[in-house]
Amino acid sequence: xxxxxxxxxxxxxxxxxxxxxxxxxxxxxxxxxxxxxxxxxxxxxxxxxxxxxxxxxxxxxxxxxxxxxxxxxxxxxxxxxxxxxxxxxxxxxxxxxxxxxxxxx
Amino acid sequence: xxxxxxxxxxxxxxxxxxxxxxxxxxxxxxxxxxxxxxxxxxxxxxxxxxxxxxxxxxxxxxxxxxxxxxxxxxxxxxxxxxxxxxxxxxxxxxxxxxxxxxxxxxxxxxxxxxxx
Numbered sequence: 001x002x003x004x005x006x007x008x009x010x011x012x013x014x015x016x017x018x019x020x021x022x023x024x025x026x027x028x029x030x031x032x033x034x035x036x037x038x039x040x041x042x043x044x045x046x047x048x049x050x051x052x053x054x055x056x057x058x059x060x061x062x063x064x065x066x067x068x069x070x071x072x073x074x075x076x077x078x079x080x081x082x083x084x085x086x087x088x089x090x091x092x093x094x095x096x097x098x099x100x101x102x103x104x105x
Numbered sequence: 106x107x108x109x110x111x112x113x114x115x116x117x118x119x120x121x122x123x124x125x126x127x128x129x130x131x132x133x134x135x136x137x138x139x140x141x142x143x144x145x146x147x148x149x150x151x152x153x154x155x156x157x158x159x160x161x162x163x164x165x166x167x168x169x170x171x172x173x174x175x176x177x178x179x180x181x182x183x184x185x186x187x188x189x190x191x192x193x194x195x196x197x198x199x200x201x202x203x204x205x206x207x208x209x210x211x212x213x214x215x216x217x218x219x220x221x
Binding site: 003006007010014017018021024025028034035036037039040041043044047048050051054055057058061063066067069070073074077080081084085087088091092 | 108109112115116119120122123126127129130133134139142143146149150153154157158161164165166167169170173174176177180181184185187188191192193194195196198199200
């Protein structure tokens, strides 16, 4: 077996394992009882897809795909931060509204 | 010969990273509360990513690609604790019964499911 074939087998095997893990995380994100469960799963999916982009970049021998991976890391972090802030803001606003209604009644 | 040595190093690092990622997913399924699940998920986010991307760095075709992969590791090691902290604070804020041990799965959290 030549070296090129060995690299292909290694990268494609790793990609297959990562695809299965991503699907399992997706099922967890759908099933997860609370909102924080879903955000944790989405964070894990982001990490696994980051590794998949790196693997594809080396598999097809194009170095510029690592730029895509870098931008993906930035955007996935931003998504988690924004989702947490939005859900916390909605919850606090609703609680303040309920307290105001109790105060008026 | 040296090329094969590099391949063996890449394969070893990549496979250990994948084993750690599999462990993280199993942990996410085994635990039954968010603050426990986060522990398993953070392990995959830091150590699994470090091993996988170090394995890719060893066999990178040129220097720029290797440096970009190392930059991704540095960025995610800074970003992952911040997002874990935010998720934990969200859970503590939203769920008023987070301190009860063992957390009652299903009954209490079903009410808050999909609510916001």
